[in-house]
């Protein structure tokens with residue numbers, strides 16, 4: 001028997017409701033902020049990620065799923081920002097509108113050690129704003145992420161906020177860390193010892209307690225920021241304060257990718273556990289668009305991990321599909337006529353079904369209940385003769401015989417019926 005690949009999950013029909021609810025709420029909020037959906041391919045030139053995330057990023061070093069095709073090397077996308085920037089440049093989207101806002105929902109792939117909240121195929125729900133250096137774009141994006149979490153009924157999260165500064169400021173911070181950590185490298189965890197030469201900033205947000213103790217002993221503040229970046233960050237904080245979006249400043253938040261500059265942020269949740277406490281994260285990437293061959297323009301975005309949103313949400317998927325109708329056909333003739341009836345109801349947009357198991361009336365009623373039907377239609381010889389159908393409302397318990405030509409209007413207008421809006 002075949003098993004699913006480690007680190008992947010089946011999202012089964014009985015689990016899909018909560019996914020669809022999160023996606024629908026996400027789409028509504030993105031639309032309210034005037035973001036349109038973009039769907040780049042899952043496969044990209046592997047070099048796109050090397051160039052944008054940086055050769056030293058852990059994703060590039062260890063986590064890319066590579067596909068070889070002749071001399072070409074593709075990667076299953078580990079994240080979507082680089083793909084979206086590639087698409088923005090390749091399709092000259094800046095010519096359509098210099099200010100580009102898009103959201104995406106879809107699977108990402110990283111070759112990680114699978115554990116709770118850490119998969120090899122997982123899903124991102126995120127967005128990108130390309131075409132502005134304005135701190136109001138940062139405020140919009142962070143408050144949009146905050147609105148999403150509220151709409152998903154997630155409480156108790158923390159927004160961590162920092163500014164890495166521009167490329168020059170990042171170099172200043174790198175130099176500072178090299179000096180400060182030069183005698184302490186051996187006390188760092190194995191990963192951080194490698195990060196010391198490859199990607200020293202990443203040591204700052206290592207979760208290992210020994211590394212944390214060392215970096216928390218360094219006095220890192222905003223000293224490395226130039227005046228322009230300090231000013232930008234002050235405006236971001238002002239804007240968030242004006243919108244009453246609560247955040248915690250964290251000088252240790254750096255994010256692992258080369259492309260981040262200035263504002264970076266992370267949404268953490270205590271219920272996710274210490275190692276995987278991030279619901280999502282994002283930041284500015286003001287140099288990436290030009291680095292990949294596009295115009296010189298600012299950009300910012302974020303991504304939430306959908307599996308982690310599902311771990312943290314208190315949303316309860318609706319138990320019953322309140323408009324679903326189940327048909328019970330009794331007898332050979334009714335079974336044939338029932339197929340035509342279902343066909344016509346479906347053509348009219350009524351969600352309905354039957355089964356082909358020829359159960360007793362009692363067994364079929366139980367099945368209708370199990371499926372969460374609102375209505376049951378019973379079609380037997382008696383009804384066939386009179387060209388009617390028995391309509392039973394499982395919420396009110398009401399049962400009546402309805403002429404076939406009236407059935408559609410009875411089913412199409414269930415909203416006026418009591419019980420529909422209760423959702424239980």
Ligand code: AMP
Nearest residue numbers: 117118119122278279280281304305308
């Ligand atoms: P990142 O691009 O690493 O900042 O990822 C953004 C969000 O995606 C994280 O905060 C997590 O919620 C989620 N995420 C990242 N990697 C994984 C993974 N391997 N499995 C599940 N969720 C992930």
